[in-house]
Amino acid sequence: MHTIKEIQKEIIEDFAMFEDWIQKYEYLIDLGKELAPIDQKYKISENLIKGCQSRVWLHAEYAEGKIIYTADSDAIMTKGIVAILINVLSGQNPSEIATAKLDFINEIGLKEQLSPTRANGLVSMIKQMKLYAIAFSKQQ
Amino acid sequence: MLDVSKIRSQFPILSRKVNGQNLVYFDNGATTQKPQIVIDAESKYYANQNSNVHRGVHFLSGLATDKFEESRNTIQNFIGAKHKHEIIFTKGTTDSINLVASGFKTFLNKGDEIIISEQEHHSNIVPWQICCEQSGSNLKVIPILDNGEMDMDFFYNLLSENTKLVAVSHISNALGTINNVEKIIEKSHSVGAKVLIDGAQAASHISLNMQKLDADFYCFSAHKMFGPTGVGILYGKEDILNALPPYQSGGEMIKEVSFSGTTYADLPHKFEAGTPNISGVVAFKSAIDFISNLEVNKIAKYEEELLQYATSELLKIEGVRIYGTSKKKSAIISFNLEGLHPYDIGMIVDKMGIAIRTGHHCAQPIMERFNIPGTVRISLAVYNTKEEIDLCINAIKKAKIMLS
Ligand SMILES: Cc1ncc(COP(=O)(O)O)c(C=O)c1O
Numbered sequence: 001m002h003t004i005k006e007i008q009k010e011i012i013e014d015f016a017m018f019e020d021w022i023q024k025y026e027y028l029i030d031l032g033k034e035l036a037p038i039d040q041k042y043k044i045s046e047n048l049i050k051g052c053q054s055r056v057w058l059h060a061e062y063a064e065g066k067i068i069y070t071a072d073s074d075a076i077m078t079k080g081i082v083a084i085l086i087n088v089l090s091g092q093n094p095s096e097i098a099t100a101k102l103d104f105i106n107e108i109g110l111k112e113q114l115s116p117t118r119a120n121g122l123v124s125m126i127k128q129m130k131l132y133a134i135a136f137s138k139q140q
Numbered sequence: 141m142l143d144v145s146k147i148r149s150q151f152p153i154l155s156r157k158v159n160g161q162n163l164v165y166f167d168n169g170a171t172t173q174k175p176q177i178v179i180d181a182e183s184k185y186y187a188n189q190n191s192n193v194h195r196g197v198h199f200l201s202g203l204a205t206d207k208f209e210e211s212r213n214t215i216q217n218f219i220g221a222k223h224k225h226e227i228i229f230t231k232g233t234t235d236s237i238n239l240v241a242s243g244f245k246t247f248l249n250k251g252d253e254i255i256i257s258e259q260e261h262h263s264n265i266v267p268w269q270i271c272c273e274q275s276g277s278n279l280k281v282i283p284i285l286d287n288g289e290m291d292m293d294f295f296y297n298l299l300s301e302n303t304k305l306v307a308v309s310h311i312s313n314a315l316g317t318i319n320n321v322e323k324i325i326e327k328s329h330s331v332g333a334k335v336l337i338d339g340a341q342a343a344s345h346i347s348l349n350m351q352k353l354d355a356d357f358y359c360f361s362a363h364k365m366f367g368p369t370g371v372g373i374l375y376g377k378e379d380i381l382n383a384l385p386p387y388q389s390g391g392e393m394i395k396e397v398s399f400s401g402t403t404y405a406d407l408p409h410k411f412e413a414g415t416p417n418i419s420g421v422v423a424f425k426s427a428i429d430f431i432s433n434l435e436v437n438k439i440a441k442y443e444e445e446l447l448q449y450a451t452s453e454l455l456k457i458e459g460v461r462i463y464g465t466s467k468k469k470s471a472i473i474s475f476n477l478e479g480l481h482p483y484d485i486g487m488i489v490d491k492m493g494i495a496i497r498t499g500h501h502c503a504q505p506i507m508e509r510f511n512i513p514g515t516v517r518i519s520l521a522v523y524n525t526k527e528e529i530d531l532c533i534n535a536i537k538k539a540k541i542m543l544s
Contacts, residue, residue: 021159021491026542029484053483053499053514074513075481076543077488 004096007088008104015108024109028080035083038070049121049128054078056121060132065093067136069129073121081110081122089129097133102126142434142442148523150175150430161493164528169313169341169472169519170497171363175430178366181423193418194392194409208418211425212408215373218428219358220349223378225407229416232372233340234263236359237307239374239411240336241267243384244305248275253302255333257282257290258509259312259319262502264338268307277304284509288315288464296327303333310342314503314517315464316447316472318346325354334380340364343373345443345470347436356380362420367427371420374411381407388413439522443471446520450529454518457537463506463515471520474501477536480543482516488539494532 002010018024042059049056054075061068069090073079088104089097105111148154151173156163165173185207191200193208216224230236248254254268258281272279280303282295290308299306306328311318321337328335336357339348344365350358357380362371376384386393386404393413395403404410431439450473454460459478476482486498497517500507507514518532 022542025488025491029542053486054481055513075483077484 001091004088004092004100008102011084011088011104012107025077028084029076030080031083032073032076032079035072035079035086036070038072042070043072049124054121056082056125058125058128060129060136062094062136062139066091067094067097067133069132071125078122082125085122085126085129089133094133094137098130098137100130142438142522144442144523144525147434148525150177151523152176152179154523158493158495159491162531164494164524164531166518166520166524166528166532167495167497168521168524169364169501169517171369172344172366172521173523174368175366175427177426177430178368178423181426182368182419185419185422189422190419192415204418204422207422207425208416211421211428214425214428218348218432219343219373219375220351221375222351226350226375226378226381228374228376228381228408228411229421230359230372230374230411231370231417232361232363233261233338233359234372236357236372236374237263237336237338238267239387240357240359240376240384241271242387244334245271245275246385247383248272248277248304250276251302252277252304253280253298253300254278255280255282255295255298255303255306255308255328257295257308257319258284258505259288259290259315259317260307260309260503260505261313261338261340262504263340264307264309265505281505282308284315284317284506287466288312288317289466290317290319290324292320292323295324299327299331299333301331303328303331305334305336307336307338309338309340311339311345311470311472312464312503312506313341313472313519314474314501314506314515315466316469316474316519317464317466318342318468318470320468321355322353329354341470341472344431344436345440347440350375362424362427365427366430367424368417368420370417371424378407381411386410386413390414434522442522443520446524446526446529447471447473449526450518450520450532453529453533454536457533457540459540463510463512473518474515475518476512476515477540480540482514484543485516485536485539488542489532489535492531492535492538494535496532 043057047057047059054073056073058071069086071082073082153173189203191204193205212224212227215227256268280298283291285291310321325335334356337355339358339360343360356377358375360373363369390413393405393410395405461476463474482498499514
């Protein structure tokens with residue numbers, strides 16, 4: 001298992017290869033399509049993170065010292081970014097997640113997608129992922 | 141015929157680039173761009189005329205007051221109001237509606253009814269919910285039909301002697317429907333109800349005459365008609381405005397203040413407490429002059445042409461569904477592509493320099509009505525062109541390919 005830092009580094013390297021926004025967006029769309037589906041029983045309003053435009057469902061499970069996140073979104077671009085966040089944080093231990101610095105967001109040029117004004121639910125999603133981590137770290 | 145390239149040249153922002161592409165601005169329903177004369181009027185005001193209005197005896201205060209009141213005259217003429225003091229300056233449509241809702245609740249008793257429609261912008265829903273809650277009256281809603289028109293038979297059945305106010309939009313911002321407000325006003329008056337028309341999407345697209353229309357209140361925003369943000373109009377009939385209690389209180393709106401009792405100023409000042417957005421009001425006149433020079437009817441004709449073209453081009457894309465297909469429509473097209481989320485489409489076309497709106501357009505009940513999370517909305521203005529529509533259609537096609 002790679003650390004959060006290592007995974008971020010890989011993602012930054014992946015994105016550095018794209019020549020234009022089209023390649024970048026196509027990659028995000030592909031990631032969105034490939035995201036492991038969330039169990040339907042977790043796609044409920046309690047797990048819904050409301051953005052003004054797109055919606056995100058997030059579920060977290062804690063086992064053997066690690067958090068496994070599953071998620072979904074109704075917009076595919078949002079889902080692509082959700083997939084990256086899961087890629088970075090899922091499978092890590094709670095205290096690592098809680099204190100993780102997600103610098104890669106700036107570096108891969110997705111900062112605007114993750115600004116609160118975008119209202120796509122992603123900012124709240126990160127917050128929610130960290131809240132789960134804080135809650136689970138107390139169980140450690 | 142309008143000389144559109146000449147019109148375009150008056151809007152400096154239209155020549156800027158977005159994401160390296162020429163800007164195609166199709167979000168005019170949210171706000172329009174501003175012509176140079178409006179920008180100039182605002183800066184000239186501050187460079188040359190600035191002072192507070194209706195106060196000082198000095199030269200500049202007189203000049204600023206004259207300019208401010210000249211705007212009121214221009215708007216009175218533009219909408220065919222009987223009296224100049226029937227024009228109240230507000231912050232915008234939302235502010236105008238809140239002003240009326242806040243005062244109107246004092247006229248209402250338990251069991252009275254206010255009627256709105258399913259099509260309304262949140263600005264014409266929430267103030268009435270609060271008004272009803274505070275006065276113990278009931279809010280009734282006219283449903284809309286599949287084509288985006290109001291169900292008029294349902295409306296006629298809702299009307300009764302309990303109806304005290306009917307508040308509906310002239311044009312739906314989310315569907316583009318031009319509502320039959322003449323009929324709504326006539327029928328409402330026949331049961332003694334007052335009528336407020338939310339004209340945010342209509343002013344500058346439809347020629348207005350308040351004396352003919354006979355609405356009791358009419359609200360609109362300067363920023364949606366080439367004017368500055370933060371300025372709006374409440375038109376109200378003189379007798380009703382006189383009866384309506386003040387909204388905000390403080391300076392400017394009083395006749396005499398003493399601790400044994402305060403008397404209010406006459407119209408329109410009774411509703412204009414505090415220092416207003418003077419530069420905005422002054423520049424709004426230039427926006428109206430701009431519109432009047434082009435002539436509203438010619439604007440409407442050209443926009444209709446754009447609407448027809450955009451609609452037919454859009455419908456050539458497989459899987460397009462347009463929401464709002466009424467015969468009488470303004471140049472607003474709300475649509476979805478089968479299986480695709482509006483947000484994704486908006487994100488991709490943005491990269492191609494196309495500014496369109498995605499989401500629920502502050503009209504969530506409509507989205508619920510059609511059971512969709514939102515739509516993509518193209519809203520056109522007089523400076524838009526068929527070439528821009530082609531660019532937009534191509535961008536949408538590109539988005540469709542990328543997303544499917
Ligand atoms: C139909 C309608 N009503 C009201 C409003 C609110 O206008 P404002 O935000 O200028 O107060 C809008 C603006 O989007 C609108 O389209």
